[in-house]
Amino acid sequence: MGLPARTPVRDVRPPPGRRACPRPPAPAACGHCAQENRLTQAGFHCQRCAHTAHADVNAAINILRAGLALRDAAQAA
Ligand SMILES: [Zn+2]
DSSP: OOOOTTOOOOOOOOSOTTTBOOOTTSTTOOOOBOGGGOSSSSEEEOTTTOOEEEHHHHHHHHHHHHHHHHHHHHHHO
16 A cells, blocks of 8 residues: 555654553653553553553654644754
8 A cells, every 4th residue: 555646755763652652642652751651562651640551552642743833843944
């Protein structure tokens, strides 16, 4: 499965995406980043705000936000 034509692609190297609580505006999420947020291979549980998610979904949200931040910065320049 490929990307649709003209889909922008960005090389994103976020901070440890699987350990960071997605930053607001995600509901009940705070941006806290700690190894302890990963209690299992698949599970994410923020030790500060108690946000829970599948680790892969959590990482995808963090990577998406990092990519959007790069896009916004590029558009602002
Ligand atoms: Zn949190």
